[in-house]
Every structure is written in structure tokens, then in C-alpha cells.
Amino acid sequence: MTLPRPHRFDLLMGFLGFSCGLLLWSFGLYTTGDRLFDQRWATLIPLAAMASAEAVRRTMPQTAVTVGTLAIVGDQFTNGNLVTVLMFTDVVYAAVVYGNPATARRVPYTTGLITVAVTVGFLVWWQNAIALLVGVITGMISFMPAMTGAVVRNHREAADAARLRAEQTALLAEMDRAQAVVAERARMARELHDMVANHLSAIAIHSTAALSLDEPATTRQALTVIRENSVAGLSEMRRLIGILRDSSGDAEPAAAPTLAGLDTLVDQARVNARPSGLVLVLEDTRESTAGLPAPVELAAYRIVQESLTNALKHAAPGEVLVTLARGQGALAVEVTSPYGERPGPTAPGSGAGLVGMRERVALLGGVFEAGPAADGGGRKVWRVRAELPVDASDEERA
Numbered sequence: 186m187t188l189p190r191p192h193r194f195d196l197l198m199g200f201l202g203f204s205c206g207l208l209l210w211s212f213g214l215y216t217t218g219d220r221l222f223d224q225r226w227a228t229l230i231p232l233a234a235m236a237s238a239e240a241v242r243r244t245m246p247q248t249a250v251t252v253g254t255l256a257i258v259g260d261q262f263t264n265g266n267l268v269t270v271l272m273f274t275d276v277v278y279a280a281v282v283y284g285n286p287a288t289a290r291r292v293p294y295t296t297g298l299i300t301v302a303v304t305v306g307f308l309v310w311w312q313n314a315i316a317l318l319v320g321v322i323t324g325m326i327s328f329m330p331a332m333t334g335a336v337v338r339n340h341r342e343a344a345d346a347a348r349l350r351a352e353q354t355a356l357l358a359e360m361d362r363a364q365a366v367v368a369e370r371a372r373m374a375r376e377l378h379d380m381v382a383n384h385l386s387a388i389a390i391h392s393t394a395a396l397s398l399d400e401p402a403t404t405r406q407a408l409t410v411i412r413e414n415s416v417a418g419l420s421e422m423r424r425l426i427g428i429l430r431d432s433s434g435d436a437e438p439a440a441a442p443t444l445a446g447l448d449t450l451v452d453q454a455r456v457n458a459r460p461s462g463l464v465l466v467l468e469d470t471r472e473s474t475a476g477l478p479a480p481v482e483l484a485a486y487r488i489v490q491e492s493l494t495n496a497l498k499h500a501a502p503g504e505v506l507v508t509l510a511r512g513q514g515a516l517a518v519e520v521t522s523p524y525g526e527r528p529g530p531t532a533p534g535s536g537a538g539l540v541g542m543r544e545r546v547a548l549l550g551g552v553f554e555a556g557p558a559a560d561g562g563g564r565k566v567w568r569v570r571a572e573l574p575v576d577a578s579d580e581e582r583a
Contacts, residue, residue, distance in 0.1 A: 188245075189241075189244040189245060190244065191240050191241050191243075191244055192243045192244060194243075195239065195240050195241065195242050195243050195244070196240050198239050198240070198242070198272075198275070199236040199237065199238075199239040199240035199272075200236070200240075202235070202236050202239050202268055202271070202272045203232060203233065203236035203268075205268045206229075206232040206236070206266045206267075206268035206269060206272075207229070207232070209266060209267060209268060210225075210228055210229060210232070210266060214267070215228065215264035215265050215266065216264070216265035216266065216267055216270070217261075217264055217265045218264055220261070220262055220263050220264055220265070221262045221263075222262050222263050223263075223264060225264075227262075227263040227264070228260070228263045228264050228265065228266050230259065230263075231256040231257070231259045231260035231263060231266070231269050232256075232260075232266050232268065232269050234252055234253075234255065234256035234259070235252075235253055235256040235257070235260075235268075235269045235272045235273060235276070236272065237252065238250070238252040238253040238256065238272070238276050239253075239272050239275065239276060242275065242276055242279035242280075242283070243279060243283050246279055246280045246282075246283045246284040246288065247280065247284055247285070247288055249276050249279065249280065250276055250277060250279075250280035250284075250288075250292065253272070253273050253276035253277070254273075256269065256273070257269065257270065257273045257326075270326055273326060273327075274325075274326050274327075274329075274330040275330070277292065277296065277326075277327055277330040277331050277334070278330040278331070278333055278334040278337075279334070280292050280331075280334070281293065281330075281331050281334030281335050281337075281338060282334045282337050282338050282341075289334075289335065289338055292331045292334075293328070293331040293332055293334075293335050296324075296327040296328040296330075296331045297328050297331075299323065299327060299328075300320060300323050300324040300327060300328045301320075303319065303320055303323045304316065304317065304319070304320025304321075304323070304324075305320075307319050307320065308320070362540050365540040365541055365544075366540060366541075366544050368541075369540070369541040369544045369545060370544065370548070373480070373483065373484075373545060373548070376483055442483070442486045442487075442490075443479075443482045443483075443486060444477065444482050444485055444486055444509070446486070447467065447469070447486065447489060447507075447509075448467065450486070450489065450490060450493070451465055451467045451489075451493070451507060454493040454494075454497065457497055458493075458496070458497055458505065461497065461500075461502065462502025462503070463496060463497070463500060463502060463503065463504075463505050463522075463523075464503070464504045464505065465493070465504075465505045465507070466504060466505070466506050466507065467507045467509075468506065468507065468508045468509070469508075469509045470508070470509065470510045470511075471509055471510065471511040471516075472511070473511075477516060477575065478575065480549060481516055481549065481573045481574075481575060483545075484545040484546060484549055484551075484571070484573055485509070485516060485518045485571070485573060487541070487542070487545060488518050488520070488542050488545070488546075488569065488571050489507055489518060489520060491538045491541065491542055492507075492520035492522075492542075492569045493505070493507070493520070494538065495522075495538055495567075495569075496520070496522040496567075499567075500522035500523050500524070500567065501523040501524065501525035502523065503522070503523030504523070505520070505521070505522040505523075506519075506520070506521045506522075507519075507520050508520075508521075511575075514574060514575055515551070515572045515573060515574050515575060516572070516573045516575060517570070517571070517572050517573075518570070518571045518572075518573065519568065519569070519570045519571075520568070520569045520570075521558075521560065521566045521567065521568045521569075522566060522567050523564075523566060523567075524557050524565040524566050524567045525565065539555055542555070542569070542571070543555075546571045546572075546573065549573055549574065550574050551571060551572050551573040551574055552571065552572045553570070553571045553572075554568070554569070554570045554571075555567075555568070555569045555570075556568065
């Protein structure tokens with residue numbers, strides 16, 4: 186059987202303890218006198234045994250406390266050494282801290298019973314106050330180190346349990362975030378799939394009309410529509426390839442929403458928001474409402490939809506402002522809502538809304554920001570802002 190290798194710190198403690206005890210022995214500094222074994226060399230035997238127990242206090246705590254107990258008992262039959270007693274207190278402490286659970290529970294009870302037994306025994310024998318002093322000393326070198334070790338061990342176990350719970354919570358949060366990302370990408374892929382299918386259907390219909398009619402004007406018009414739908418379909422197919430992930434078993438949506446339905450969305454949310462003291466305002470400063478790529482319209486619609494849902498759940502009473510603006514090569518979407526504690530219960534949420542919005546914007550190569558901010562009046566608001574890039578080819582086609 187291979188014995189465990191002693192810890193370097195324990196070896197150092199054992200060596201220093203033996204060296205200090207040897208120094209006291211050389212000067213003749215004993216703790217008692219007139220013992221059964223009063224030879225000068227007899228004091229070194231318990232000292233050496235205790236130093237050996239100290240060297241394995243961490244790797245073999247049960248063996249260390251057993252050897253240490255025999256050594257401290259043997260030390261009482263010699264002239265005694267103070268370092269032997271001090272090392273015994275550390276061995277008892279280490280047995281509780283580093284020992285198995287059974288040892289950690291048993292040592293404090295055992296040392297407590299020994300302290301009581303020694304106190305009562307000497308009190309019956311001597312019948313004076315010195316017996317109480319002996320009991321106190323016995324408790325200081327055995328029971329108190331054991332209780333200190335129990336407290337330290339309990340704190341360590343509580344810290345380990347808290348650390349494990351934190352790691353598990355972080356793992357669950359990461360799993361939830363990953364699932365939210367996958368679900369949002371699958372949803373976007375299905376929506377874009379529907380739009381590409383619409384373009385291909387239009388191409389098939391107009392190509393059939395061009396083949397069935399021998400009229401140059403009709404044929405030219407059909408070819409123009411075919412070209413426009415082909416360009417749009419290829420552009421959206423490129424986005425679809427970058428977004429598409431493993432297919433899920435969810436049913437595909439019947440139709441993908443666009444910014445044309447934003448007024449209806451805000452009107453519906455306004456009805457639900459009125460009991461909470463929220464006033465919804467939509468400001469669309471775009472000069473033209475046409476020409477946006479389908480993925481950009483989808484992302485903008487979903488961002489507004491999710492932001493309004495979050496406002497209904499968490500926002501304090503006040504104004505919720507939805508702003509759309511089209512700049513040079515980008516569509517800016519911003520939703521601000523009052524920030525603060527709502528008086529009364531709020532609806533629970535999974536926390537995946539921000540993850541989904543951020544993922545949509547990231548897949549389109551845009552910029553997304555969400556968090557508390559100050560409005561023009563110095564009040565604190567919750568702001569969600571996204572800048573969705575519009576391809577130059579899309580603007581020219583518009």
C-alpha cells in the first residue's frame with residue numbers, strides 16, 4: 186500500500202515544532218517535574234511522535250490525531266515540553282478540518298467528554314480549585330481546537346456549497362441563453378424561408394405568363410418582375426444561409442410581419458398598457474416606407490414587439506416612445522420607457538427577450554444597445570436602440 190505524500194507545509198510545521206521543542210529541552214525548560222520517567226531524554230520521545238503526527242496532519246488526519254493523543258498522554262509521564270502541547274492543539278484542529286465527516290463529528294464530542302471527565306475526576310480527587318484549573322487547561326488544548334476546527338469546516342463547506350450553486354446557476358443561465366439564441370435563429374430562418382418562397386412563387390407565375398402569351402409588352406413586363414424577384418430572392422437567400430440552423434418541429438408561421446403592421450401592433454399594445462398607466466407613442470420619421478429588405482423589416486418589427494412586451498411587464502407609469510428613423514445606409518429603431526419600480530406585481534419573464542433582439546441585430550451586422558439611460562429632462566429611462574444596416578443594392582432596387 187502506498188502512503189500519501191505529506192504536504193510540504195505540514196513537513197515544515199513538524200520540523201519547526203521539533204526544532205523549537207529541542208531548543209527548550211536543551212535549556213531544560215520543562216512544563217512539570219518529578220514525573221514517572223524523569224530521565225532527561227524521555228521528554229524527546231513524545232516530542233518526536235508529536236512532530237511526526239504534525240507532518241501528516243493533512244494527508245492522514247485520523248492517524249495523526251491517534252498518534253498525537255498517545256504522545257500527549259505519554260508526555261504527562263515525563264517532565265513535559267510546551268511545544269508538544271502546542272503541536273497537539275494543531276493536530277486536533279487539523280483532524281476536524283481535514284478529516285472525514287465521521288471524524289469531524291466525533292472529535293469535538295470526544296474532546297468535550299474528556300474535558301468534563303478530567304475536570305470531575307480531579308475535582309473529586311483533589312477537592313480544590315486546582316482541579317478546575319486542570320479542567321480548563323484540558324479544554325484549551327483539546328476541546329477548543331476541535332470546536333475551532335468545526336467552525337472553520339462548516340464555513341468551508343458552506344462556501345463550497347455556495348460556489349457550486351453559483352456555478353450551476355451560471356451554467357443554467359448559459360444554457361437558457363444558448364436555447365434562446367437557437368430558437369430565435371430558427372424562427373428567423375422560417376420567416377425568411379417563407380419570403381424566399383413567395384419570391385420564387387412570383388417568378389414561377391410570371392414566367393408561365395410570359396411563356397403562354399406571345400405579346401412583347403407582356404413578356405417584357407413579366408421578365409422585369411422576374412428579375413426583381415430573383416434579385417430580392419437571392420439577397421434574402423444569402424441571409425437565410427447564414428442564419429439557418431438545425432430544423433425544429435415547430436409549425437411554420439403563416440405570414441411574416443412587416444413594418445406596415447407596426448401601427449396595428451402599437452394600437453393593440455396601447456389597449457393593454459392603459460391599465461398600467463403607460464402611454465404608447467409611435468414616431469415614424471422615415472421619408473419613405475418602402476424599399477427595406479425583408480430581414481431588416483422583420484428584425485425591426487420584432488425589436489419593437491419585444492420592447493413593448495418588456496415595457497408592459499416592467500416599466501413604471503409614463504410614456505413609452507417608439508421611434509423609427511432611416512439614415513444613410515441604416516434603419517434606426519429606438520424604444521424608451523420609464524425606468525423604475527412599478528407599484529404592484531409585475532409579470533414574470535424568462536429573460537430571453539434581450540438575447541433574441543441582440544441575436545437578430547448581430548446576424549444582420551447591426552448595432553444593438555439596451556440599458557438604463559437619462560432622457561433630455563434628466564429622468565431615468567430604459568432605452569433599447571438598434572441600428573440595422575440596409576445594403577446599397579437594396580436601396581438602389583427601391
